[in-house]
Amino acid sequence: MTVVLAEKGWRSLMVTGNHAAAWAVRVARVQVIAAYPITPQTTIVEKIAEFVEKGELKAHYIRVESEHSAMTACIGASAVGARTFTATSAHGLALMHECLWWAAGARLPIVMAVVNRAMGPGWNIWTDYGDTMAQRDLGWIQVYCSDNQEVFDSIIQAYKLCEDHRVMLPCMVDLEAFILSHTYMPVRVPPQDEVDDWLPPYEPAWVLDPEEPITHGNLVFPAHYMEFRYLVKEAMDRVKELLPKVGEDYRRRFGLTGLDFVETYRCEDAELLLLTMGTMGVEARITVDRLRERGLRVGLARVRVFRPFPVEYVRRLAEGVEQMVIIDRHISYGAEGALAMETKWALCALEERPLITSFVAGIGGRDVTYKDMERMVLKAREWMERGEAREGVWYGVKGLELG
Secondary structure, X not given: OEEEOOOOOOXXXXXXXHHHHHHHHHHOOXXXXXXXXXXXXXXXXXXXXXXXXXXXXXXXEEEOOOHHHHHXXXXXXXXXXXXXXXXXXXXXXXXXXXXXXXXXXXXXXXXXXXXXXXXXXXXXOOOOOHHHHOOOOOOOEEEEOOOHHHHHHHHHHXXXXXXXXXXXXXXXXEEEOOOOOOOOEEEEEOOHHHHHHHOOOOOOOOOOOOOOOOOOOOOOOHHHHHHHHHHHHHHHHHHXXXXXXXXXXXXXXXXXXXXXXXXXXXXXXXXXEEEEEOOHHHHHHHXXXXXXXXXXXXXXXXXXXXXXXXXXXXXXXXXXXXXXXXXXOOOOOOOOOHHHHHHHHHHOOOOOOOEEEEEEOOHXXXXXXXXXXXXXXXXXXXXXXOOOOOOOXXXXXXXXXXX
């Protein structure tokens, strides 16, 4: 459903998270879309196909034979100077793995929506972060969304950030299967001319051009390969500086959700900090309010950008906090969740660190409500009051009780 607002050119939509992603592609004037279906991502590329067919988006829409081919098509299109997009999920993302390395190493600002879905076997089409966390070390920026407006806003800002010649890296904008992908929420879309003014046409830092041939992607000997990888590291470091500026500029221009690394809630006087990501980071506000009513000084931090990891933000939040509870919708087998592991790495530099208890919850789409998170916090607090900081505690497994 679309309602044109009284403000000239603004649209008010009631759309799914997938369609919010498609609308972002439309207003960002993406030039090449590589499409291959996979549940629960399919309706993103279907909606884009509708825009192209109706002439509402002037773009090359390429129907490929696999997700590997989808990323390959994006690599080729980006290398000749086109703004590109694709979308995938779970096994499709895994099939792209080889090409994801190439996209980052070739410094191509491809934006991809990933609908987070659990990996099989057993076969599962519901959400956890196993698919994208498995790709976290390739040189892609990773943004995790909590609502449909954030999906729309993040894709547009991702192009602004990635196409900056100081960055030139690809970005995954991640949204949770069904919780966001197929759930309707209101989304505000700015006027096209204002988006065009804020996000001008892509000007590539380099292009493949037969008229001006270059050698690219050739054999690199050990004498130089490490320097190529260091350049990616430097670009990711610059993202830490530039991303908040892009977000603030977008927020100031449109009054919508600007990119930032961490969103906080009631952290000013917190003694215990709850740290999580995605939609759980919104649900947890209710948890914090309920615990505050019980006299517990609990604050919440939602990590919005996982790559680059917001080390400095997490360190500042941990200062003065006695206890921390981390909830991951992910498991690294043999260890704990990625958010917990990276948070502990970030805090190693602090002389005084909070006690940390981490949980693994919501795997394969298992519901995690504010009551569940309240129970986790209270149980963790009980353990930590006894000096017991526990790692990777599985919550919600049938027949498995919290100790």
